[in-house]
Amino acid sequence: ILQEFHMFENLSDKIMTSLKKVRGQHKISEANIEEVIKEIRLSLLEADVNFKVVKTFIDKVKEKALGQDVLTNVNPGQMFVKIVHDELVNVLGGGAVDINVRENPSVIFLVGLQGAGKTTSAAKLSLYIRQKLNKKPGLVPADIYRPAAIDQLQVLGKQNNIPTFPTQVGMKPEEILEKAKQWARDNMVEVVIVDTAGRLQIDEDLMGELGRLKEIWTPQEILLVADAMLGQQSVNVAEGFHKRLNLTGLVLTKVDGDARGGAALSIREVTGIPIKFLGIGEKVTALEVFHPDRLAGRILD
Numbered sequence: 249i250l251q252e253f254h255m256f257e258n259l260s261d262k263i264m265t266s267l268k269k270v271r272g273q274h275k276i277s278e279a280n281i282e283e284v285i286k287e288i289r290l291s292l293l294e295a296d297v298n299f300k301v302v303k304t305f306i307d308k309v310k311e312k313a314l315g316q317d318v319l320t321n322v323n324p325g326q327m328f329v330k331i332v333h334d335e336l337v338n339v340l341g342g343g344a345v346d347i348n349v350r351e352n353p354s355v356i357f358l359v360g361l362q363g364a365g366k367t368t369s370a371a372k373l374s375l376y377i378r379q380k381l382n383k384k385p386g387l388v389p390a391d392i393y394r395p396a397a398i399d400q401l402q403v404l405g406k407q408n409n410i411p412t413f414p415t416q417v418g419m420k421p422e423e424i425l426e427k428a429k430q431w432a433r434d435n436m437v438e439v440v441i442v443d444t445a446g447r448l449q450i451d452e453d454l455m456g457e458l459g460r461l462k463e464i465w466t467p468q469e470i471l472l473v474a475d476a477m478l479g480q481q482s483v484n485v486a487e488g489f490h491k492r493l494n495l496t497g498l499v500l501t502k503v504d505g506d507a508r509g510g511a512a513l514s515i516r517e518v519t520g521i522p523i524k525f526l527g528i529g530e531k532v533t534a535l536e537v538f539h540p541d542r543l544a545g546r547i548l549d
């Protein structure tokens with residue numbers, strides 16, 4: 249497993265140790281399978297995966313492993329490993345979900361709590377849009393409560409040659425967004441990325457402001473930037489934002505961190521919101537499109 253996915257290293261090691269007991273075996277018993285499933289269940293719980301998610305996952309694996317012809321298969325160990333892999337992919341959302349940038353311009357709001365990595369992710373996303381989607385991105389700093397965020401985004405925009413709306417001290421987010429419409433036309437920006445304000449916690453003011461911004465310029469995407477290091481708390485944060493804003497996706501940051509990766513593995517199943525990107529480092533290039541099968545493959549590798 250790669251360093252960028254540090255969060256899943258421990259879990260991966262444990263699951264692989266358990267799977268070794270059946271992988272490559274040509275004859276395994278129901279008891280063998282039961283034992284390995286029990287160990288995997290424990291490893292997932294220890295990694296802080298939500299207990300309901302663990303239960304659903306384990307039930308499905310069990311049903312498939314004991315119900316299908318695994319035991320009589322010529323390669324039962326291999327077949328069992330594939331069942332675990334496929335169920336992991338399912339928990340993670342199945343397939344990759346693209347961001348919608350079909351409108352011209354398309355508008356993407358990045359929302360989230362302070363420190364989650366919104367501003368950094370805004371810059372990362374703009375590079376991704378230019379390099380991989382071949383569209384002209386533009387950045388709109390609207391996190392007025394953390395003054396450094398505005399400078400930070402303007403610097404990142406300049407360093408990477410991304411047009412950035414010249415947000416001035418004293419402007420209100422509503423005014424920024426109104427003015428950014430003309431600015432986007434003038435600069436022929438095709439995908440507008442708005443770095444909205446973060447707070448230390450979800451509060452009415454923040455939600456009210458985001459609701460107003462949605463009315464001023466309806467976004468095609470509202471992505472929650474969530475810090476995977478926060479563990480189960482990040483799952484609660486996602487639920488809170490989703491209830492109020494109807495999120496279209498998640499950017500899960502800091503999966504290169506050393507927290508247990510359980511929250512990252514639970515968040516899709518618990519909230520139903522697709523993970524669209526992973527933040528895997530502090531650099532502007534440290535963003536990956538989220539592919540459930542690739543992550544499952546990395547964990548079971």
Ligand code: GDP
Nearest residue numbers: 362363364365366367368501502527528529530
């Ligand atoms: P904001 O308050 O949500 O705008 O957060 P920032 O974008 O300023 O990020 C907060 C801190 O997290 C900064 O030190 C970033 O460098 C760091 N950060 C953001 N994303 C990642 C990531 O994916 N991995 C790591 N290791 N650090 C990150």
